[in-house]
Amino acid sequence: MSAAPPLTPLEHGSLAHLLPPSWKSSVTAWLAEDTPSFDYGGFVVGEHVRTATLWGKSAGVLAGVPFFDEVLAQTGCTVEWHTTEGQAVAGGGSKTKMATVTGPVRGILLGERVALNILARCSGVASRTRAVVGALRQAGYAGRVAGTRKTTPGFRLVEKYGMLVGGADAHRMDLSSMIMLKDNHVWSRGSIADAVAAAKSVGGFSLKVEVEVQSEAEADEAIGAGADVVMLDNFTGEGVRVAARSIRERWAGKKQFLLEVSGGLTAENVEGYVCNDIDIVSTSYIHQGVPHVDFSLKINV
Template sequence: MSSYAHLLPPSWKPQVTAWLAEDTPSFDYAGFVVGEAPRTATLWGKSEGIIAGRPFFDEVFTQCGCAVEWHAEEGSRIDLSASPDGKIKIATVTGPARGLLLGERVALNTLARCSGVATQSERVVAKLRKAGYRGVLAGTRKTTPGFRLVEKYGMLVGGADGHRMDLSAMVMLKDNHVWSRGSITEAVAAAKAVAGFSVKIEVEVQSEAEADEAIAAGADVVMLDNFTGDGVKIAARSLKQRWAGKKHFLLEVSGGLREDNVEPYVCNDVDIISTSSIHQGVPHVDFSLKINH
């Protein structure tokens, strides 16, 4: 299997440069204190979770003149059950003392956040699979400005779908678009006029009747937004039966779904369950970096 790092665009390394510039915009006073003496540091995993974000961690330290040797794979689980002191060695970082401390906080913050997203993604995917769901769990575009790439990457490592990456990746016509254009049919027609054959069109709907209109207009994906669990099951079954052999479309369910309330929505007439709860406000995985004495 290819590394998830192979997904990353050419523009991602300058993002790391910007993070480092934000953290040290002028003088590195503490770096003056420790100087360039060669040192070795250990990255410790201190809470259970999925490891995600190795490329970003590596690049932070590369730009600080250090090297990283990993002792755990991307996507592997930190298991503290066999650790008497509550921590596990995840990686070894070598380089000048100043470089280690220059990159420490940026690298740890990125790894902790990315791993937290991966961990929560994996938890919700596992819960849905246990409930018998065969479809896709997806994130949303409710990501942190400037940090979207890391959060979407974490979703993928955790086994979830990243959903659309940005406004250019897919046309999503929500209630504001429809109200502004006049109708679902007019909004879909306008989108088709410019999006071309390669860009999918999704329409958010509030009722089964609106779903029928979206499907008839040629929507590729129909999102049942803020339905109840029973409402989803009834509408999804009805729509799939009524349009069988006439129009191909995917059904997505969204709206306030979380790990603790998603199970009633499990229905294999639904192709995608999307939620921001796998990346918004999720707990970080705890890591620390300690220079070896």
């Protein structure tokens, strides 16, 4: 019997509690980029208090609420949500009332575009993530689905947050989070065993070592050297099933390790990789080139 799928991050509590102390300074920088000098439109509308409605206009999953709130907070506004993060936006030609923003009209319009851009992108990542995770669960996969480090420079925190809202594992956040030895590392060092030994000499007990491999022989070398995670890279779906079963049988009772598969996965082919001898399916498909979820913010008249 397959193990039960892991609980999604949202099932454990508010993801806003994950955010580091520095995240609000990113919001400040995004606002500074959008208004580097005079706010001419703000001069036109002035400071009187108004309300505006956030409308969801296309189907998707709402994600990025803390970032939206902080943008508007920094422009002197408050946000009252009428739905919760992770909930579906209806779409289908209808508009969904998502939130009410209250504050100086200049502040509402000052933060409008930055807040909407973040929400649209983060919700797009969450939407595709949930779709891919759902397809894999329906096909019987019980392991973890993870994103990759192929994120937008300066916007990684938001994209990784969207993956979590969508129900995926964020994988490593950066080069310091886990030691991943890819083909270039191995080629530069000379061998997998040598590369793993060097990594463990500096990573200590607290950092896992993952090795990208192209064959069962390379997987055996990595496991024998003490790799914690072995990534089967660019295998076919059938190749994954054969290799994973063979590796598990060969190392049963000898070494503890995780098996990951990655490379070229999409919504169209991901079910072909379903194999519960694999612990992790990782893909950049859930966060690269995703359609945005459409939102608008309209002043109430």
